[in-house]
Every structure is written in structure tokens, then in C-alpha cells.
Amino acid sequence: MSTFLFDSIIFGPVWSRRLGESLGINLLPANNKICTFNCVYCECGLTPSGSTSSEFPAAGEVKNMLGQKLRKMKQNNEYLDSITFAGNGEPTLHPEFPRIMDDAIDARNFYYPKANIAVLSNSTRIDRPEIFNALLKADLNILKLDSAIEETLNTINCPRGNYSPSEIIQLLKQFHGKVIIQTLFLRGRYNGIHVDNTTEREVKAWLTALEQIHPEMVMIYSIARDTAIQGLESISQEELEIIANRVSLAGIKTQVTP
Numbered sequence: 001m002s003t004f005l006f007d008s009i010i011f012g013p014v015w016s017r018r019l020g021e022s023l024g025i026n027l028l029p030a031n032n033k034i035c036t037f038n039c040v041y042c043e044c045g046l047t048p049s050g051s052t053s054s055e056f057p058a059a060g061e062v063k064n065m066l067g068q069k070l071r072k073m074k075q076n077n078e079y080l081d082s083i084t085f086a087g088n089g090e091p092t093l094h095p096e097f098p099r100i101m102d103d104a105i106d107a108r109n110f111y112y113p114k115a116n117i118a119v120l121s122n123s124t125r126i127d128r129p130e131i132f133n134a135l136l137k138a139d140l141n142i143l144k145l146d147s148a149i150e151e152t153l154n155t156i157n158c159p160r161g162n163y164s165p166s167e168i169i170q171l172l173k174q175f176h177g178k179v180i181i182q183t184l185f186l187r188g189r190y191n192g193i194h195v196d197n198t199t200e201r202e203v204k205a206w207l208t209a210l211e212q213i214h215p216e217m218v219m220i221y222s223i224a225r226d227t228a229i230q231g232l233e234s235i236s237q238e239e240l241e242i243i244a245n246r247v248s249l250a251g252i253k254t255q256v257t258p
């Protein structure tokens with residue numbers, strides 16, 4: 001087994017642990033990863049340097065491909081729970097992300113009005129008003145927060161450029177609850193550094209952040225497939241449940257995916 005990259009704009013539908021029957025939209029180049037993070041656990045492998053925005057698919061092409069796929073699925077009476085922005089990196093990096101969000105909503109309304117529009121984003125671009133407003137339109141606005149402690153976050157997510165969890169937490173608060181926080185728990189060793197976001201210090205700081213953000217839900221999960229870096233350990237369902245109980249006690253809904 002190894003990490004993998006999507007080779008098309010539209011993929012699936014695939015069964016998602018968190019989103020049900022999900023049709024994916026990959027706004028990143030085929031077979032090439034572009035991301036503002038370089039997470040040690042990334043299923044797409046390490047983030048290469050040197051990719052340019054000219055490689056993104058045009059918004060018109062995304063709209064056509066999505067429409068074609070949904071029409072075909074509808075003709076075949078296929079079921080669909082969600083249309084999900086995911087793929088080979090960070091979807092909000094696409095320069096026409098707001099327009100594509102509007103197109104996806106129109107297509108969903110026409111073909112599968114009960115399906116959710118979901119976005120899996122790493123939160124790094126929510127400081128841009130156009131991205132923030134586009135994310136607000138998603139039914140499931142799923143944003144990453146793997147740690148509230150800068151040092152840990154730098155080790156796990158390896159951000160490109162300056163990134164401050166305290167600033168991101170302030171921005172996440174601005175969604176006024178219309179946000180789902182996704183957190184991957186893990187432990188292991190990377191570049192000689194021990195990393196573990198399940199310690200008491202970590203969970204306490206993360207819970208404090210959640211209480212400030214007050215998301216509509218927290219999705220808790222761990223490593224399920226091959227990762228960019230070797231030597232990482234998946235967290236058991238039991239441990240994830242213990243963390244989830246603490247979130248519930250804070251009055252926030254949680255979903256645990258082993």
C-alpha cells in the first residue's frame with residue numbers, strides 16, 4: 001500500500017466514513033498535490049514544491065464535469081449523500097473557488113436537492129473574505145484544527161509560511177457555529193521529534209479552543225490509510241471515545257470515526 005492522488009476532477013461516488021455516499025470534486029491538478037500544509041499523516045503523500053496556479057482546472061470545466069456526472073447518476077437512480085470538495089490538497093487554493101462553490105450549489109439544487117455540499121479544508125485561507133463567505137455557503141463546512149498548540153501544529157501539519165493557531169481560532173469563531181471542526185489524533189516520531197496530540201496538555205488546550213469556537217460538531221478520527229511519513233501510530237477507538245466524551249461534556253456534538 002502507498003499514498004495516492006486523484007487523477008480526475010470528479011471522483012466517486014465513494015463511501016466516506018464521515019460523509020456517506022459522497023461524490024468528490026478535486027479542484028487541484030490531476031496527479032499532483034498542492035497544499036498550504038504538509039501534514040505528516042497526509043494520504044496524498046508529501047507536498048511537493050513548485051506547483052503553480054496555472055495547473056488548476058478551469059471553473060467552466062469543473063461545472064461541466066459535475067453536471068455531466070450528476071445527470072448520469074440521476075438517470076441511473078444512484079443515491080447520493082454529499083458532494084464534497086476534497087482531493088489532491090487544499091480546495092480553497094483554487095483561484096475561482098467561490099464561483100465553483102456557487103456552481104456546485106446550483107447543480108446540487110437541480111439534481112440532488114437533498115444532498116449536502118461539504119468542504120474539507122485545512123482552515124489556512126479563512127482569513128480571506130471571499131473564501132470565508134464561500135465556505136459559509138457549504139452545508140458541511142469542515143475545517144481542520146489538529147492542535148491548539150503552535151509547536152505541535154507545526155510538527156503535525158508543517159504549514160507553509162506563517163501560521164498561528166490562536167489567529168485561526170479567532171477566525172473560526174467568526175463562523176458563529178456554522179462550522180464543523182475536524183481533528184486527527186495521532187502519536188509517533190517525525191524527524192527525531194516525538195509528536196502526540198492526545199496528551200492532557202493537548203486535549204485541554206484543544207477543548208478550550210472548541211469552547212471558544214462552539215462548532216456545530218467535532219469530527220474526531222485517526223489514521224486509517226498509508227501516510228506521508230512512516231512511524232506514526234493510529235489512536236484506538238476507545239481513546240478517541242474518551243476524548244469525544246469530554247467534548248460532549250462541553251455541550252458540543254461529536255462524531256468518532258476509527
Ligand code: SF4
Pocket residue numbers: 035036037038039041042043044047088089090121122
Ligand atoms: S491539509 Fe489535507 S491535503 Fe493538505 S497536507 Fe494536510 S492532509 Fe494533506
